[in-house]
Amino acid sequence: MSDCQAYDSEPWSDQYEQPVDPAEVVPGYDNLPTLIREASRAWPDNIAFTTCMANGMNGSLTFAEVEEMSDAFAAYLREELGLEPGARVAVQMPNCLAFPVTAFGVLKAGCVLVNTNPLYTGPEMRHQFNDAGAEVVVILDMFMDKLESVIEDTRIRHIVVASVAQWFPTLVRGIMKGVLRWWNRVIPDHELPATPINRALEAGRRHIREKSIDVADYSRHLGVDDGAVLQYTGGTTGVSKGALLSHGNLLVNMRQLDQISRGYVETGKDCVVTALPMYHIFAFTVNLLLFYHHGGRNVLVPSPRPIQNCQRAIENYPVNWITGVNTLYNALLNEEWFNVYPPKTMKVALAGGTALHQSVADRWQKVVGCPIVEGYGLTESSPLLCFNPISKARKDSIGIPAPGTRVRLVDESGECVAPGEPGELIAHGPQIMTGYWNRPEETEKTLKDGWLYTGDVAVMDEDGFFRIVDRKKDMILVSGFNVYPNEVEDCLARLDKVHESAVIGVDDEKSGEVVWAFVVKRDDSLNEAELEAHCKAELAAYKRPKKFIFREELPKTPVGKVLRKELRAEVQAGNSQSTAA
Template sequence: MPDKPWLQHYPDEVPPTYDYPKHHLPHFLTETAAAYPNRIALDFMGKQLTYRTLLDSALRFARAMAHLGIRKGDRVAIMLPNCPQTAIAYFGTLLAGGIVVMTNPMYTPRELEHQLKDAGAKAIVTLDLLYERVTKAIAPSGVRQVIVTSIKDYLPFPKNWLYPLKAKQDGLKRDVDYGGGVYSFAKLLKRFPPSPSPVAIDAEQDLALIQYTGGTTGLAKGVMLTHYNLVANAIQSRLWSYRSEQGKEVYLSALPFFHVFGLTVLLNQAVYLAGTLVLLPRFEIQPLLETIRRTRPTVFPGAPTMYISMIHHPEAPGYDLSSLEVCISGAASLPLDVQERFETMTGARLIEGYGLTEASPVTHANNIWAKRKIGSIGIPFPDTEAKIVHPDTGEDIPAGEIGELIVRGPQVMRGYWNRPEETARTLKDGWLYTGDMARMDEDGFFYILDRRKDLIIAGGYNIYPREVEEVLFEHPDVEEAVVAGVKDPYRGETVKAYIVLKKDSEADSEVLGAWCRERLAAYKVPRIYEFRNSLPKSLVGKVLRRKLLEEEEERAKEDAPDAST
């Protein structure tokens, strides 16, 4: 088809279109548990749970939610790292008819309160280590129940015995005041039977997930994803990885499930394919290498910073990494040098893809075992349309020219939670306007060139400048502040703050850094501060962030070695 030149590059094994089932997302789990009951579903630091046990626990959790008053459409926040309880609470909430709100465990009370209030969450599932922080946010947010679990509950012996001692030694607080709406996760599972909850779900209309994203124009927005959106994207990802075998793959889960990339390409897809999920609660290179040696994973989705860490780790060549077969890079652009060195070191195929929260998230990827193009995000997934349009007029732009990337497909969101105006600006006639400037070549391969929004992507995390700027503006010594992303060899980008201090102020980067760390997740805190007498502005007084970045580029050129010497 002339308007879909990418189809000529589809491998014979990948269908251009597919009939996606209209069932609720937990159907993946019930089907897999029936077909592969003894297959290991989760491996957490050596503790293993079968699919039979995972389904049993999810059903018990669903019954507990119903007992606590969670009804169809109610929102339940999950504030956990990658651990068995995350999968249990996720599928259990969905089985109860609830809507999951995945929440970053690194959030400060301020950030958490906004998300809980905006979503109207009735309950939150969290760790004992996070309990003190959560309690500061729940009172003003309207959350009624807090379900608390502990990492030690799913650790193997003797780690489960040693964990409390290590936590105490490290000064970690694990005290929880149970009662009054605060419940033990483990006790709830023991209390309720593993019987199905009779909740009718319309997969195309009913929401499964409210996933928060944001922009430079305001606070984070809740993206509404239906059961059908998430089911379709998991199947699309599986169709793309057509050599993956049912009941045989092992997924290295270093990407957090609270990020929609990790949720889809790891948790949802692995359960659909009856794969084993090897859970890592956080990314640390040494434990990751040890985990690869122990579990022999075959699939490893990640952010570029993860692959960068591996190729630069001095001990990595001493590990047998040959089990890795498919590695998918997302969340930020993948440098060519990283791709080549990683593939040489492991023998795996490392491909770059593209997506956004509003599309569940994947829309494009390079072929894994067929034609791919370096520097490209690849070609659209099955049943996914994509084109480049003029950013102002919306008119189609010919191949090779730069414009805004728009996409359409079964994975595209219903809209933004309680934000009809934002939804209308972003969704038009079924097309999702990504805000990313891109081009398509004659073969139908797409290339991202720039972002219309001033989004900062550092280490795979999205950082929204206005949120950081507002925190800086609250400091009594700050007169003006603007934040931008500057190039960083490891994180891709890092956060830089340009500050104008009030007269006679003696605040410095240490003072402002401490201020931000109290109010922002660690990855959002500026790493670089530049103190100035003034900031460049337009005639109407708007700070020109682009001008600051142009100055950065000029400085980088001046600091670079002279190519002629």
């Protein structure tokens, strides 16, 4: 048997908990709006989403309400704003009731959703909006000042603004908005011509009523190959770009998740805690789409930091599922309230985004009484590629390929390596992205003959279980978020006093990794305070270096390429002290 045949024979096929029918690994629907509409009509009176604040204040929407409101928003985009099919609409919000309404509305309008991290700074927003060619942004009122600073440099023509307390009961909403604006002072003043989301919905309803519009007509032309979501990532090559995920990519990945969770999900009854942000592909596909499809209730936590923000969401609702990264689970296990009153109704916790520490998994099983099941994937794969069977999960493993997914491990020349030998994990399947938005050269580097080159090095055991052993590229994972050294180094280079820099990831108990920057000064007066202030203005908090180390020079190859691996080795050896004043 050749090395490639060792993978193509799918030794993992006997490890699925239930027989997998390849014929079921299909989208199941022509497009996402059809799935959304079917779920809405199946459970109209069930609560679909509840936003739970740290103090327990909350607001909810039923499936019927989400359906009607997202229809109205779709009509607003198409009729009031005159958007064409395929237009890009950016949604920049944390977990809140306005997120599913607007995201579903964008998809129903036949437009492309551009998920935007609300933690982005102005320069990061400018880059993403311009790269995507977004014409509309739906944004939380807390971030209007950042938008105001960059909007003139973008193609954004229309702004819709919402609140984290949107559609809460009237009295509760009034109290919260008052506290946020006048006490916490997190809602800035601005002079932008923004449309409140309620006014946008009223305009959409008026068009539907007066023109007898069937909103479903906006998306009837959409097929599985049409673009649905632009999900931004550094990819495997470190350049910020949008992975274009089609309706079929996302629908198939949901079907793959269905096969994995068969026998565990109770349709129309389950409740999931969504502490991971829905603008992240993990929570977008699993929490938002999959649980909506199954009639589940999503309890939304706007921000899981500090971790106490999750307490009311976990204690006040009969949660069966939770998705998270290692750092979130570790933080929960370090909370007294969680250990004293763990969620007794929890069935399964799903982990991804970064490596799950076995000590955390063991403690979770002991405290909660249910397993944490680790999976693996990328933004470019919608995201799931591999998973641990729930009842057969293995330690220190990303599991086996999702149904309908082919996986191989290859060497630098693209040849398959023998089982048990390390190689770059490449994957082929219907969940793999269409490509990077307007970046054919970057697409060619990552997609070769239909195979996605992940940049991660893994080994496969005799049963077909995979284990990640290293990252081929220099990407840094901070609490499940990708940080790309080139971006941070480019930021530092914009400071005149910096001659050059090199950025690496360093292991950290709380966040998995943190960013360290090695800096060569151009001006001897440069200090850490200046570097910190510069990065704070240019980068989201998780991207900012936690430590700056001044050097006279950086290790390089003969052709001048900085050797980050030598810097990492120095840190591991404990020899990373500053050598420059």
